[in-house]
Amino acid sequence: MSKTHPLGIDVGGTGIKGAPVDLDKGEFAADRMRVATPSESTPDAVAEVIEQIAENFAEQTDGQPIGITLPAVVTHGIVRTAANIDSSWIGTNVEELLSDRLGRAVTVVNDADAAGVGELHYGAARNNDGLVLVSTLGTGIGSALLNDGALVPNSELGHLEIDGHDAESKAAESARERDDLSWDKWAERLQRYFSHIEDLLWPDLIVVGGGVSKKADKFLPQLHLRAPIVAAQLQNAAGIVGAAWLADHAVNSNGHHS
Numbered sequence: 001m002s003k004t005h006p007l008g009i010d011v012g013g014t015g016i017k018g019a020p021v022d023l024d025k026g027e028f029a030a031d032r033m034r035v036a037t038p039s040e041s042t043p044d045a046v047a048e049v050i051e052q053i054a055e056n057f058a059e060q061t062d063g064q065p066i067g068i069t070l071p072a073v074v075t076h077g078i079v080r081t082a083a084n085i086d087s088s089w090i091g092t093n094v095e096e097l098l099s100d101r102l103g104r105a106v107t108v109v110n111d112a113d114a115a116g117v118g119e120l121h122y123g124a125a126r127n128n129d130g131l132v133l134v135s136t137l138g139t140g141i142g143s144a145l146l147n148d149g150a151l152v153p154n155s156e157l158g159h160l161e162i163d164g165h166d167a168e169s170k171a172a173e174s175a176r177e178r179d180d181l182s183w184d185k186w187a188e189r190l191q192r193y194f195s196h197i198e199d200l201l202w203p204d205l206i207v208v209g210g211g212v213s214k215k216a217d218k219f220l221p222q223l224h225l226r227a228p229i230v231a232a233q234l235q236n237a238a239g240i241v242g243a244a245w246l247a248d249h250a251v252n253s254n255g256h257h258s
């Protein structure tokens with residue numbers, strides 16, 4: 001039988017996407033599967049979709065762990081916030097729920113943290129000592145802080161209060177669409193956002209991810225920051241790849257997963 005791989009699954013507001021990940025290359029080992037997020041995105045409804053995806057890749061991922069991202073703070077397997085998902089997730093021990101249901105080791109992680117880990121090992125944050133901020137611009141703003149290659153989880157820098165507003169409500173990609181902003185106008189908001197972060201954290205590198213990073217040439221050149229600011233390289237694959245990496249690491253680093 002051919003080599004099996006860990007499975008990465010990215011749970012988003014509109015789609016739930018998964019693929020087996022070849023960790024030698026940081027690439028999908030098979031075509032990604034996408035299922036629309038159930039309109040009532042409760043833990044049970046989402047678990048059902050995750051089960052479908054796991055079954056679809058049963059052969060390619062046999063005996064391997066599963067890494068799952070959520071757009072939420074996750075500490076010790078328990079969901080703590082729900083800014084853009086159903087509030088019934090809060091307090092759920094998702095790692096327990098899903099590993100019982102799937103009969104596999106499951107690691108659950110914040111979506112931006114997973115993307116950050118993907119970029120750290122295979123993308124734009126590779127070979128960077130010091131402090132790297134990976135910022136995902138989408139429905140919300142996610143953040144991953146990587147210090148000398150170590151993830152500081154759940155940094156939630158999208159919710160900094162800036163000029164009296166929750167920053168993501170003004171500077172996320174969804175705010176650009178909602179307010180019908182030109183790239184230049186949106187770049188002004190991003191300038192305000194990233195320069196505030198720079199004053200607090202002094203990162204050595206800023207990596208911008210999320211679907212809009214494909215169009216980075218439309219807004220990154222307008223930004224003037226102390227640190228270099230670059231587009232993510234794995235784009236929408238980063239979360240799936242990072243989740244699979246973390247799941248594999250959780251199983252193989254200490255013989256058990258938390």
Ligand code: BGC
Pocket residue numbers: 070071072073081083084110111112113136138139140141142143156158168
């Ligand atoms: C959530 C974060 C998440 C980000 C991107 C924010 O609203 O609070 O946990 O990483 O959106 O999905």
